[in-house]
Amino acid sequence: GQSLEQPSEVTAVEGAIVQINCTYQTSGFYGLSWYQQHDGGAPTFLSYNALDGLEETGRFSSFLSRSDSYGYLLLQELQMKDSASYFCAVTYKNAGNMLTFGGGTRLMVKP
Amino acid sequence: DADVTQTPRNRITKTGKRIMLECSQTKGHDRMYWYRQDPGLGLQLIYYSFDVKDINKGEISDGYSVSRQAQAKFSLSLESAIPNQTALYFCATSDSRTYGDEQFFGPGTRLTVL
Numbered sequence: 001g002q003s004l005e006q007p008s009e010v011t012a013v014e015g016a017i018v019q020i021n022c023t024y025q026t027s028g029f030y031g032l033s034w035y036q037q038h039d040g041g042a043p044t045f046l047s048y049n050a051l052d053g054l055e056e057t058g059r060f061s062s063f064l065s066r067s068d069s070y071g072y073l074l075l076q077e078l079q080m081k082d083s084a085s086y087f088c089a090v091t092y093k094n095a096g097n098m099l100t101f102g103g104g105t106r107l108m109v110k111p
Numbered sequence: 112d113a114d115v116t117q118t119p120r121n122r123i124t125k126t127g128k129r130i131m132l133e134c135s136q137t138k139g140h141d142r143m144y145w146y147r148q149d150p151g152l153g154l155q156l157i158y159y160s161f162d163v164k165d166i167n168k169g170e171i172s173d174g175y176s177v178s179r180q181a182q183a184k185f186s187l188s189l190e191s192a193i194p195n196q197t198a199l200y201f202c203a204t205s206d207s208r209t210y211g212d213e214q215f216f217g218p219g220t221r222l223t224v225l
Contacts, residue, residue: 087154
């Protein structure tokens, strides 16, 4: 089946930069999305990459390389409030336009 | 006011009981989804609907059914609840006209089946 791989946990200090990687099964898909979820909360959309390259939105950036079946979320100037789980997701063309989520990366930001 | 609402927010029930979870949205979106999330894991798609007359099974539809009563309402039913259906359930919506198909999630329903 379709699957996405992410590290389960990442720890970083306040003010630092962290990169969360996502690898996916090579097949036709429309784009790679990232969602943030705080403990007890609902997932919220962060970014979407349809084309290769870097998309920047404030402190967060997302990157996609279709040739490498790989993407990442880059968080800069980390703040304590960035402690959350981050999920990558793709819509595979042969899966009825369903969004498939990775297992999530739990980011812990320490002072 | 929340754009995507779910009721109830918490529910404890017993094995074999029929349960309905409801989702309403005021965003005017055509697409609606039901996901399940187990502790420490990602989201798994149960069912999705691209318009009122369109219902599709997701990855884990066994033991669940849905009804799209109107564009704004999408309900999830567990006909005979079992303990391994204990999970956090999210409803989500999206607009097919929007680039990237961003999904907007409700606050979730925490379901416990004893």
